[in-house]
Amino acid sequence: EAGVAQSPRYKIIEKRQSVAFWCNPISGHATLYWYQQILGQGPKLLIQFQNNGVVDDSQLPKDRFSAERLKGVDSTLKIQPAKLEDSAVYLCASSTQNYEQYFGPGTRLTVT
């Protein structure tokens, strides 16, 4: 069974630029999550999708972050414009009804 796929693995941008991350969850997993992991901290949930609907986006900075999950499969997370404090690893995870979450390898974003 293929795992959660994410791309790119690394991205370096300048502040005020925009960036997008892509995630393809495990086949059949209805729930998809995006987490932000700042260096030295645990992952923090940004947004959770159930199929193509948003379940929880309470911690998503909506003035600059957006996410979508068209057709209830893969998802993109966008930052526009990026700030220095957005430097982090962005993790995507997916789960089935038993709620066990499987994580992708992450995208390491550096904002200079």
Place this chain on the structure above:
Amino acid sequence: AQSVTQLDSQVPVFEEAPVELRCNYSSSVSVYLFWYVQYPNQGLQLLLKYLSGSTLVESINGFEAEFNKSQTSFHLRKPSVHISDTAEYFCAVRPSGYNKLIFGAGTRLAVHP
């Protein structure tokens, strides 16, 4: 609200020595408990989980954790560590009725020869 506290940010230990990584949580509702491991440049992998039943849970690579409801703890232990156990370990809780994980800040385990 829920929170998770991992009391040690770094734990250095010699190979074949025992280790304990501490985790305490705070929650107004019942929770399910998890330990995840993150090897360098990799995503998080589930190490073990407590959902119900026996309070002592084990992983396939020799780790174990015990749920202590009175002390709101879920400490991770291994009687003899290997170099390959060097990684960052995250404790997480999932509040009952919610489909979200709340993570601690992580403990970096460094196993030295």
